[in-house]
Amino acid sequence: MSAPKQYLSIPELDIFPWLVHGFGLAGFDLEDLPKEPGLSRFRAVLMKQLHSARVFWLDRFPESRLAGDGLVTASAGLLLVIKTADCLPVFLVDPENRAVAAIHCGWRSTWQKILVSAFELMRENFGSRPENLLATLGPCIEQKCYEVGPEVLENFKAAGFDTAKIFAPSNNKDKFYLDLKKANRLLLAGEIGLRPENIYEMPACTLCSKDLYSYRRDRQTERRLINFIGIKETD
Numbered sequence: 001m002s003a004p005k006q007y008l009s010i011p012e013l014d015i016f017p018w019l020v021h022g023f024g025l026a027g028f029d030l031e032d033l034p035k036e037p038g039l040s041r042f043r044a045v046l047m048k049q050l051h052s053a054r055v056f057w058l059d060r061f062p063e064s065r066l067a068g069d070g071l072v073t074a075s076a077g078l079l080l081v082i083k084t085a086d087c088l089p090v091f092l093v094d095p096e097n098r099a100v101a102a103i104h105c106g107w108r109s110t111w112q113k114i115l116v117s118a119f120e121l122m123r124e125n126f127g128s129r130p131e132n133l134l135a136t137l138g139p140c141i142e143q144k145c146y147e148v149g150p151e152v153l154e155n156f157k158a159a160g161f162d163t164a165k166i167f168a169p170s171n172n173k174d175k176f177y178l179d180l181k182k183a184n185r186l187l188l189a190g191e192i193g194l195r196p197e198n199i200y201e202m203p204a205c206t207l208c209s210k211d212l213y214s215y216r217r218d219r220q221t222e223r224r225l226i227n228f229i230g231i232k233e234t235d
């Protein structure tokens with residue numbers, strides 16, 4: 001019997017021999033990262049996640065604990081980690097410059113356009129060009145399961161989003177269903193300028209799948225899915 005699957009990956013990123021990535025399933029914990037054959041030499045970089053638009057560029061392992069929601073690097077041996085339970089984890093990959101980013105996209109970071117902040121750091125530091133970038137949207141709570149209050153819609157509206165494209169009405173008064181993936185797709189393809197065919201999605205809902213953790217379903221659980229991306233060290 002083979003071991004149960006620990007994390008999901010996508011073929012479009014698996015083709016790069018210099019890259020590792022995964023969207024963790026329930027039961028895959030931080031302690032399991034170094035036990036994975038391809039990950040034993042990496043050092044995991046974690047943040048105190050704030051639901052902000054703060055992104056850090058790293059050229060070495062950070063000396064102190066970072067507080068923010070995005071990490072960008074072109075340095076080998078760093079494993080960028082995003083913890084989620086309903087929020088959307090996003091990876092950006094620049095194959096031309098061998099640079100990567102990992103971003104924690106909850107609704108607050110999304111309306112604050114954290115993906116735009118991450119891309120700007122990649123452009124400044126590595127000369128990344130949007131037409132060459134690949135983006136992967138991991139599992140998150142999907143629109144039909146994600147009812148939110150009017151304050152959420154107001155924030156997106158104030159930030160200039162086309163709210164008709166990302167919110168659906170609810171039968172409950174003053175409630176809406178938010179499409180977190182769509183909102184971030186609008187940033188990637190619209191504001192940043194990625195090619196739509198270079199944006200990939202994992203078709204899974206954290207609330208509907210027992211293989212994933214959901215903050216809403218699991219009564220505000222402390223458990224988190226471990227999502228990671230990094231550049232391998234060459235021998």
Ligand SMILES: [Zn+2]
Pocket residue numbers: 141142144145205206207208209
């Ligand atoms: Zn669902």
